[in-house]
Amino acid sequence: MIVTADWVLSVAGPAIRGGAVLTDADGRIEQVAPLDQVVASHPDDVVERFDGCAIIPGLVNAHTHVSLTVLSGLVPRMPMRPFLSHVTAAIQAMSHGDFAASAALGALESLRGGVTCVGDIAYGPASLTACAGLGLAGVFYFEVLGIEHGGLRAQLERHCFPLARGACAHGRARCGISPHAPYSVGPEPLQAAVEVARETGASLAVHVAESVAERELMLGRGGPLLEVSARLAHGFEAPGVGSVAYLARLGVLQDIVAIHCANLEPGDPNLLATARGVVLCPRSNVYLQNGTPPVAALREAGVRLAIGTDSPASNTDLDLFEEARALLALDRDLTPQRVLEMVTRDGARALALDDRLGALAPGLDADLTVVRIGETADPVAAVVATGGCETVQAVMTAGRWRIRDGRPVGDVSVIETRAAAARDVAARAIAAGP
Ligand SMILES: [Zn+2]
Numbered sequence: 170m171i172v173t174a175d176w177v178l179s180v181a182g183p184a185i186r187g188g189a190v191l192t193d194a195d196g197r198i199e200q201v202a203p204l205d206q207v208v209a210s211h212p213d214d215v216v217e218r219f220d221g222c223a224i225i226p227g228l229v230n231a232h233t234h235v236s237l238t239v240l241s242g243l244v245p246r247m248p249m250r251p252f253l254s255h256v257t258a259a260i261q262a263m264s265h266g267d268f269a270a271s272a273a274l275g276a277l278e279s280l281r282g283g284v285t286c287v288g289d290i291a292y293g294p295a296s297l298t299a300c301a302g303l304g305l306a307g308v309f310y311f312e313v314l315g316i317e318h319g320g321l322r323a324q325l326e327r328h329c330f331p332l333a334r335g336a337c338a339h340g341r342a343r344c345g346i347s348p349h350a351p352y353s354v355g356p357e358p359l360q361a362a363v364e365v366a367r368e369t370g371a372s373l374a375v376h377v378a379e380s381v382a383e384r385e386l387m388l389g390r391g392g393p394l395l396e397v398s399a400r401l402a403h404g405f406e407a408p409g410v411g412s413v414a415y416l417a418r419l420g421v422l423q424d425i426v427a428i429h430c431a432n433l434e435p436g437d438p439n440l441l442a443t444a445r446g447v448v449l450c451p452r453s454n455v456y457l458q459n460g461t462p463p464v465a466a467l468r469e470a471g472v473r474l475a476i477g478t479d480s481p482a483s484n485t486d487l488d489l490f491e492e493a494r495a496l497l498a499l500d501r502d503l504t505p506q507r508v509l510e511m512v513t514r515d516g517a518r519a520l521a522l523d524d525r526l527g528a529l530a531p532g533l534d535a536d537l538t539v540v541r542i543g544e545t546a547d548p549v550a551a552v553v554a555t556g557g558c559e560t561v562q563a564v565m566t567a568g569r570w571r572i573r574d575g576r577p578v579g580d581v582s583v584i585e586t587r588a589a590a591a592r593d594v595a596a597r598a599i600a601a602g603p
Contacts, residue, residue: 171211172565173204174219174539176548179529180226180513184548189216190224192535196568201529219539222562223548225509226528227285227306227536229516230489232374232428232448232477234290235275235300236268239592241481243599248458249380250393255599256482262598263591265295270587271595272299277581278487279305280571283538283561286527288374288426288448288477288520290347293328301342304566306536308520310347310374315401316358322365331369338370341525341534341567345372350379351412352386352394355404356419363424372426372445372521378412378437379429380459387412413437426519428477429454431462438463438470446473446519451495453479464500468507475516476508490556497553505553539563 170192177188179201189207191200191214200207208216237256244255263271272295279287280303287307289296297309311330313321322332330344331337337344346362348354354362359375366373378384385392389407398405408415411434416422426446430437431454441447449462467474476496478487493508517527526536539562542551564572571578 170568171204171207171214171216172219172224172537172539173216174222174224176223176542177201177529178223178225178509178549178552180510181528181530188224190529190535190537192565192568194568196535198529198531198533198535200531219562221541221543222539223542223552224529225283225538225540225552226513227526227538227564227566228283228489228512229286229288229475229520229522229527230279230284230477230487231288231426231446231475231516231519232290232450232479233275233279233287233487234480234482235279235287236272236292236296237480237482238275238278238487239267239271239588240595240599241486243592243596244482246456246458248393249382250397252457252483253397258598258602259595260292262594264594265293266587267591267594268293268295269299270584270591272296273303273584274588275481275487276300276303276305277577277584280564280566280577281558281561282488282490283540283556283564284487284489285536285538285564285566286517286520286522288475288516290374297342297344304569304571306341306522306526306534306566308343308345308372308374308522310345310372312347312349313358313362314349314353316354317403318355318357321358321361325365332365334368335370337372343372343522345374347374350376350383351415352383352398352405353401355402357404359416359419359421363421366424373421373424374426374428374448375416377416377425377427377430378432379454380457381432383412384432387415410434411437413440417443426475429459429462430467431459433463438466438472441467442471444472445521446475446515448475448477448519449496450477450479450484450492451499452485452492453483456483461499464496465502468500468503473515473519474511475519476511488557490553493553505550508553509549535565535568537565
């Protein structure tokens, strides 16, 4: 199939006016070039034309919790500690079916917003199954916290985590591990997670320096998370340095994707340049009253930056374009081109999925998003300024259309009905209190 629009923004090379993407029968990209060149070499292929649009790579939302999508709007803006209690109450009340329904809704909303790949924190297999079922790629990080010394592998085995050598290093939807945070997982399980990841090829993601309360705790000033760490992080003692330096001392920083990094110490940006990447979630940080990440300092230190929405429990929606615009507002030297790279290529690199997606280039999966931008000479600026659920015209994952004319392909009413029931369960649990 040949997909063409006014512009093709491949991220792998310069913008192509009147460009086209040729996909093959295996769902891969075969060629990216001006339309006449592609048609000349493949005259019999069907041409799908999108006037007034730009074709960009499918977006990478590098930090989500799709199985918490039904919590959207249920937890008001509040600081970290009470927020965790509310979300935990909902998680404990939700069944496997509720998580599956919530994850399917999250996958659907992701597609509507042009996202074809997620870095997702998962509480079981529901997220991967639901997302893969709707064509999304991603890393599904199984979340661990409160693990006792020597208990990580047993915990992973109980949840059927693939522990064979290299088992997590291929496919579009891969398993990862997420030790929740430095204060909720002791030092031994953190280091054990790195060992398992090196064996299995799994990616690692950790919430790092997210809250004001986390900073207070790590620096030895106690605070509202002290009780949480005493209960969950076996063997943990406040190190007297920030979370980033603590993870560097443990020897795990270079293996992880650090999520948030909104409350850093001086010198942390340079340390974070050695990590796999940092995922910024500026709207979630504001929602939980955690300030904003030092975007310019991270960028200038050469940190690999990706962007995530976090879950709709701590945000208003899963709109990655809106998150990108929030980031642009924090750093006046950040350009729309750099932001577009962060939500595509750099996100894929942070998730170690850049062998499959993140750009429009031959050999990569045919994941693409078509955005209506109208007549413009600066398509990158137009995409970043106006992208969103309202302007995403079509989305393809691995060569198959998932969104056409701005709407999901196929009947999604079952997903919406089941998600509404799961939302009732979560709402009741949150209303009853922790
Ligand atoms: Zn999160």
